[in-house]
Amino acid sequence: MRKTIILFTLAVLVCSCQDILNTSPENQISEGKMWTSQAMSRAGMDGLMYPFYRNISGLSTLMSSDGKGGINRMGMEGMGYTSLFDGTIPFLKEATKKAGGVENAAEWKNLFTAVQACNTAIARLKKEVVGEELYQQYICEARMIRAFCYSRLNMVFGEVPVYLEETTNAQCTKTQDSWDAVWTMVISECTECIENPLFQLNNFTGERLYKPSKGMAYALRGNAYMWLAANKNPEIYEGAAGISAEEIRKYYSLAAADFAEVKKCGFGLWTGAWEDMFLPANEHNREMIFPLEYTLTDGYSSSWQWVIGTRSQLNAWDRLVPSSDFVDDFEWADGSKFDWSQVFPAWNRLTEQQREVFFLRDSLNTFAAAVDAGSDNEKYITLTAQREKVISRIGEDVYNDYYLDLGNEARLRKAYDGRDPRLDKAVITPYKPYKMFNESCARPIDFVLRWPRFKRQDGESGSDLWVELSANMVYAWNKYIVADASTNDRNWDETDWPLLRFTQIQLMWAEALVGMGEVGKAVILLNEIRARAGMPDVTSSDPAEVLEEIRYESRVELCQEGKDFFNEIRWGTFQQTKFQGKKFWDPRSCWGQGGWKTGYYYTKGMWPLSAPLDEIVMNANLKRRPNWAY
Numbered sequence: 001m002r003k004t005i006i007l008f009t010l011a012v013l014v015c016s017c018q019d020i021l022n023t024s025p026e027n028q029i030s031e032g033k034m035w036t037s038q039a040m041s042r043a044g045m046d047g048l049m050y051p052f053y054r055n056i057s058g059l060s061t062l063m064s065s066d067g068k069g070g071i072n073r074m075g076m077e078g079m080g081y082t083s084l085f086d087g088t089i090p091f092l093k094e095a096t097k098k099a100g101g102v103e104n105a106a107e108w109k110n111l112f113t114a115v116q117a118c119n120t121a122i123a124r125l126k127k128e129v130v131g132e133e134l135y136q137q138y139i140c141e142a143r144m145i146r147a148f149c150y151s152r153l154n155m156v157f158g159e160v161p162v163y164l165e166e167t168t169n170a171q172c173t174k175t176q177d178s179w180d181a182v183w184t185m186v187i188s189e190c191t192e193c194i195e196n197p198l199f200q201l202n203n204f205t206g207e208r209l210y211k212p213s214k215g216m217a218y219a220l221r222g223n224a225y226m227w228l229a230a231n232k233n234p235e236i237y238e239g240a241a242g243i244s245a246e247e248i249r250k251y252y253s254l255a256a257a258d259f260a261e262v263k264k265c266g267f268g269l270w271t272g273a274w275e276d277m278f279l280p281a282n283e284h285n286r287e288m289i290f291p292l293e294y295t296l297t298d299g300y301s302s303s304w305q306w307v308i309g310t311r312s313q314l315n316a317w318d319r320l321v322p323s324s325d326f327v328d329d330f331e332w333a334d335g336s337k338f339d340w341s342q343v344f345p346a347w348n349r350l351t352e353q354q355r356e357v358f359f360l361r362d363s364l365n366t367f368a369a370a371v372d373a374g375s376d377n378e379k380y381i382t383l384t385a386q387r388e389k390v391i392s393r394i395g396e397d398v399y400n401d402y403y404l405d406l407g408n409e410a411r412l413r414k415a416y417d418g419r420d421p422r423l424d425k426a427v428i429t430p431y432k433p434y435k436m437f438n439e440s441c442a443r444p445i446d447f448v449l450r451w452p453r454f455k456r457q458d459g460e461s462g463s464d465l466w467v468e469l470s471a472n473m474v475y476a477w478n479k480y481i482v483a484d485a486s487t488n489d490r491n492w493d494e495t496d497w498p499l500l501r502f503t504q505i506q507l508m509w510a511e512a513l514v515g516m517g518e519v520g521k522a523v524i525l526l527n528e529i530r531a532r533a534g535m536p537d538v539t540s541s542d543p544a545e546v547l548e549e550i551r552y553e554s555r556v557e558l559c560q561e562g563k564d565f566f567n568e569i570r571w572g573t574f575q576q577t578k579f580q581g582k583k584f585w586d587p588r589s590c591w592g593q594g595g596w597k598t599g600y601y602y603t604k605g606m607w608p609l610s611a612p613l614d615e616i617v618m619n620a621n622l623k624r625r626p627n628w629a630y
Contacts, residue, residue, distance in 0.1 A: 076103075093599070104157070158232065199214055367379070436481075497561070504558055610625035
């Protein structure tokens with residue numbers, strides 16, 4: 001579906017309580033005219049989410065903290081378990097967590113920019129200009145966008161100052177409100193909008209297509225209850241006080257009731273093929289409760305292809321790739337747990353480095369023999385030299401014992417072909433053709449992830465996939481890749497980003513039901529999602545096992561959507577997953593070898609993130625976080 005996003009935007013008066021940002025485009029409407037007519041008021045409302053967009057061309061800084069980076073999708077996805085981010089994230093990569101890091105600045109500044117824009121809209125909208133019905137709809141839209149921002153801020157920072165009125169820079173002197181107080185405010189905002197009879201039920205029809213709705217309000221309120229039930233997870237939120245089992249059950253009950261209402265508002269699971277849900281032609285479906293809409297228009301186009309593509313796909317940088325730990329988690333197609341030793345019996349007898357032998361391409365010995373016989377074939381010579389490097393790394397005995405000159409690739413494919421069908425749809429796995437497009441291709445052509453690689457051949461079908469992270473063999477993303485030649489520029493993409501979608505809500509709904517002791521009802525919701533993916537039903541009635549399957553589905557279904565970090569924190573599993581239970585963990589190759597890329601340091605108290613250092617300098621009332629460096 002071709003989209004049109006109105007280019008008029010609200011002039012943002014205050015941003016992150018510092019005069020440091022200007023997120024309004026050059027064609028913004030002047031402040032004095034914004035709310036003086038129906039057309040201007042509509043334009044102002046349509047501009048409330050402009051701070052969420054990335055307002056720069058290219059990726060000169062991968063995660064900008066200068067206010068031009070838009071909502072921090074890249075940083076939050078890279079901080080989650082499902083992805084590896086090849087960029088500077090002090091939150092992960094430094095043993096001492098620094099309040100001046102780019103990830104907390106990027107998240108804080110852009111979200112508070114949107115908050116203040118909403119505050120301005122709420123203060124200046126005039127009932128006599130737009131009429132009673134639109135006035136009530138607009139007010140609720142602004143309150144829901146603001147509630148979304150505060151929900152996200154609280155999930156990242158634990159405590160944030162709350163501003164619900166127009167505020168000048170000089171007036172931004174509040175300290176952080178408590179965790180509970182912020183969630184209470186979000187719940188109150190959602191409740192008032194839910195009870196407003198003039199607020200639209202869903203966003204599929206009517207005057208305000210794809211804008212906030214009561215379904216979104218129920219989703220945000222239910223999310224707040226889920227976080228209150230988690231109670232900050234004392235194992236990672238130092239000094240957090242526990243609450244009673246009765247209180248936790250109450251929050252789960254309230255959350256489940258709200259999630260059920262989201263469905264009653266008309267939202268539901270996408271019923272087509274899983275991978276088709278994310279295509280621009282299908283993205284305005286009942287899954288999408290609150291999307292960030294992109295179009296091929298300057299200022300409103302996504303640069304996500306630059307982040308997740310490869311050199312073979314739009315000459316992109318692929319700075320964000322799937323974590324090999326996450327890929328290893330994908331179940332077998334029968335629902336059983338995957339283990340590499342099931343494919344390679346010698347797996348656990350070999351070192352991480354030696355396991356490279358199972359991932360080598362076919363014919364390396366054949367190529368070497370041809371070179372020995374005098375061949376001057378460039379490919380044979382290059383790969384023979386690579387073969388010698390492999391042998392020096394893993395040892396000649398291991399190479400001779402386990403490498404198959406004909407059949408190494410087919411043997412490895414057995415580890416992927418029998419897995420959850422979403423694996424090959426979400427991730428580019430070895431020795432399987434995937435469609436890619438770049439300026440050297442007249443049409444999308446096949447590329448194959450192989451190891452070792454020969455050379456970059458952008459226009460040649462069947463050639464080796466060229467991944468930027470070349471020091472080792474790593475996976476690449478297939479989900480969200482635009483491979484239909486609809487764009488030939490890595491900085492232009494109209495694929496929407498679902499900030500809230502129904503699968504996320506249904507999984508939290510199932511989780512809440514488990515927390516209430518209603519495991520059977522949770523399994524029904526869980527199996528609806530698995531059936532769509534082509535996976536067998538979960539049959540267990542054990543709460544712990546069902547909860548683990550819900551977490552599995554959340555990781556797989558929501559991968560690359562910037563959701564996993566929040567889930568792992570709320571579940572208290574962040575160290576267990578992202579760091580594999582250790583204090584230090586480094587990015588892994590496809591065969592699980594570390595040491596080739598800067599690793600991650602886990603420290604107690606690293607979450608919640610600190611307020612940005614420059615905000616603390618400007619506002620001395622902001623509290624400093626224990627265990628952080630200032």
